[in-house]
Amino acid sequence: MAVKRKASLATRINKRLTNKSFWRGVTAVAGFFALWQVSCMGALPFMSAIPTPVEVAHAFWKFVFDPKYWAGWRDSSLRVFYGFVAAQILGIPLGLGMGWNRNFKNLTFPVFELLRPIPPLAWVPVSILFWPTNELSIAFITFIGAFFTIVVNVLGGVGSIKKELVYSAVSFGASPSQVFWRVVLPATIPSIATGMMVGIGITWNVVIAAEMIAGNTGLGRLTWEAYLAGYTPGIIVGMISIGLAGYVSSGLVKWVSELLMPWKRIF
Amino acid sequence: MNGNGNACKVGSAQVEVRNVTRVFRIPGQPPVFALKDCTLTVEQGKLTVLVGPSGCGKTTLASILAGYDTPDAGQATINGQAIKGPGPDRMMVFQETALWPWMTVMKNTTFGPTMSRRLARGEAEGRAMGLLNKVGLQDFKDKYPAQLSGGMQRRAELCRALVNDPAVMILDEPFRGLDVMTRELMQEYLVKLYEDTGMTMLFITAEIEEALFLADRILVMTNLPGTVKKCVEVDLPRPRDFKVLASQRYLEIRSEVMEALYEEGAKSFGKLDVFDFPGACAPAATQD
Numbered sequence: 001m002a003v004k005r006k007a008s009l010a011t012r013i014n015k016r017l018t019n020k021s022f023w024r025g026v027t028a029v030a031g032f033f034a035l036w037q038v039s040c041m042g043a044l045p046f047m048s049a050i051p052t053p054v055e056v057a058h059a060f061w062k063f064v065f066d067p068k069y070w071a072g073w074r075d076s077s078l079r080v081f082y083g084f085v086a087a088q089i090l091g092i093p094l095g096l097g098m099g100w101n102r103n104f105k106n107l108t109f110p111v112f113e114l115l116r117p118i119p120p121l122a123w124v125p126v127s128i129l130f131w132p133t134n135e136l137s138i139a140f141i142t143f144i145g146a147f148f149t150i151v152v153n154v155l156g157g158v159g160s161i162k163k164e165l166v167y168s169a170v171s172f173g174a175s176p177s178q179v180f181w182r183v184v185l186p187a188t189i190p191s192i193a194t195g196m197m198v199g200i201g202i203t204w205n206v207v208i209a210a211e212m213i214a215g216n217t218g219l220g221r222l223t224w225e226a227y228l229a230g231y232t233p234g235i236i237v238g239m240i241s242i243g244l245a246g247y248v249s250s251g252l253v254k255w256v257s258e259l260l261m262p263w264k265r266i267f
Numbered sequence: 268m269n270g271n272g273n274a275c276k277v278g279s280a281q282v283e284v285r286n287v288t289r290v291f292r293i294p295g296q297p298p299v300f301a302l303k304d305c306t307l308t309v310e311q312g313k314l315t316v317l318v319g320p321s322g323c324g325k326t327t328l329a330s331i332l333a334g335y336d337t338p339d340a341g342q343a344t345i346n347g348q349a350i351k352g353p354g355p356d357r358m359m360v361f362q363e364t365a366l367w368p369w370m371t372v373m374k375n376t377t378f379g380p381t382m383s384r385r386l387a388r389g390e391a392e393g394r395a396m397g398l399l400n401k402v403g404l405q406d407f408k409d410k411y412p413a414q415l416s417g418g419m420q421r422r423a424e425l426c427r428a429l430v431n432d433p434a435v436m437i438l439d440e441p442f443r444g445l446d447v448m449t450r451e452l453m454q455e456y457l458v459k460l461y462e463d464t465g466m467t468m469l470f471i472t473a474e475i476e477e478a479l480f481l482a483d484r485i486l487v488m489t490n491l492p493g494t495v496k497k498c499v500e501v502d503l504p505r506p507r508d509f510k511v512l513a514s515q516r517y518l519e520i521r522s523e524v525m526e527a528l529y530e531e532g533a534k535s536f537g538k539l540d541v542f543d544f545p546g547a548c549a550p551a552a553t554q555d
Contacts, residue, residue, distance in 0.1 A: 162363075162365070164361045164363065164365035165365055165367060167333070167335050167353065167359070167361075167365070168359065168361070168365045168427075169367075169378070169382075170335075170352075170353045171333060171334075171354065171357070171358060171359060171379075172355055172378055172379035172382050172383065172431065173354070173355050173379065173382055173383030173385075174378075174382045174383075178382060182378075182382075186367070186369040187367075187369075189369070261369070262369075263368055263369045263370075263411040263413065
């Protein structure tokens with residue numbers, strides 16, 4: 001097989017440390033914080049309301065020992081996870097079905113297209129009324145955020161399968177269900193991966209906003225409460241945490257989609 | 268056989284196309300006759316090459332023979348049986364690679380026999396291995412198509428088709444997009460394959476040199492509406508190698524085909540004065 005065995009941790013770290021683009025990245029991040037610090041220290045007057053990185057670091061240190069902070073991570077992550085996974089479980093088959101069967105598409109697509117432009121946050125009131133708990137309504141809104149994206153991507157993916165790939169399978173004697181499972185589904189995986197990548201970003205956007213409106217816990221709520229308390233370093237800690245959480249989940253999604261596409265990992 | 272009266276004799280035909288018409292109708296536009304009253308024969312055990320200017324309905328004809336498309340009038344038959352849909356008796360090799368990117372070369376090749384349960388997996392793999400060996404791909408059996416060069420992909424595709432023991436191979440400009448060197452190598456592979464197996468083949472191309480080098484018989488197609496205009500028997504010796512390209516007979520046949528083809532090419536570009544000039548094609552053909 002062309003897939004290489006994983007190099008040992010030591011060689012991988014060593015590779016990182018000798019990599020120029022890695023050091024450029026480190027410089028960029030360090031430069032960003034330096035610029036922030038300098039502009040807060042009076043270089044730029046409109047930055048006076050913003051806490052300095054040092055203040056934020058202090059606040060971060062306090063948060064690290066606060067169980068409420070970690071509970072925020074857990075709650076937001078779970079909401080994203082439930083909403084995102086539900087969106088994939090329902091959205092991928094729906095997209096495949098619409099792409100595979102014209103009648104099914106004729107029946108479902110108009111309603112889908114009517115609902116799609118409604119922003120996830122516009123679902124908040126009806127969601128709170130409909131679902132018995134706040135937790136469920138936030139997860140539902142998160143689901144909405146990822147659902148339409150994955151369906152549109154899968155539908156587009158099925159539509160752009162090279163017809164020769166299907167034709168040759170039919171010539172070889174594959175039945176319609178064999179064509180679906182052996183050709184259409186694998187050919188759509190790259191689009192599913194794209195849909196998941198876009199979707200995970202949207203779910204984080206949505207969950208934070210939903211928490212600010214309807215939640216009692218979570219990273220979004222934490223940020224909002226810091227604002228209400230006038231504790232500006234806390235706001236920044238919340239923002240950075242959300243950024244980190246999104247970064248980690250994108251990494252996980254990328255990892256999963258690479259597992260699904262061994263033929264794309266060959267170079 | 269066709270209206271012009273210069274078609275070939277009917278032989279022990281395996282694939283027959285009788286008065287096939289295929290019209291593409293787009294609302295608000297005049298209908299496009301990709302094929303009109305097209306009649307031809309692909310004889311058993313012969314390598315028939317279909318040559319024509321681009322857009323003359325060659326691919327439409329191939330799709331009808333493979334069963335992906337159905338004619339609006341007329342009939343296509345294989346061994347006297349009407350072609351109703353795709354089947355493993357007719358293997359198609361497409362213009363662009365149609366290997367499944369998510370399957371290794373071996374999985375691609377064994378797809379046909381295992382899918383239809385004609386062969387057990389082990390047996391299919393054995394046969395595939397034999398074919399891959401023949402085309403020099405034995406060390407690439409576990410690679411994905413994207414890891415192969417263009418020429419290797421085409422060879423893998425030939426194996427994938429051949430493993431099904433097709434009654435006829437339909438090759439629709441299979442070597443298009445390959446560089447000249449690779450293309451010549453692939454032509455040699457195909458000639459050797461044909462001469463070893465005597466398999467019935469229909470090879471579609473827009474290139475005269477390729478047609479002449481491969482063919483037992485060349486069918487020249489007219490421009491839209493597509494039909495067979497001329498049939499040229501290629502009596503160059505077999506086994507064939509590139510030496511035939513220098514022979515006198517080659518040049519004679521070439522100018523015959525070119526004459527027919529260039530009239531058609533000119534038609535597809537509208538009226539060009541040079542082609543109205545009597546004998547314009549013949550000297551041009553013998554010059555190089």
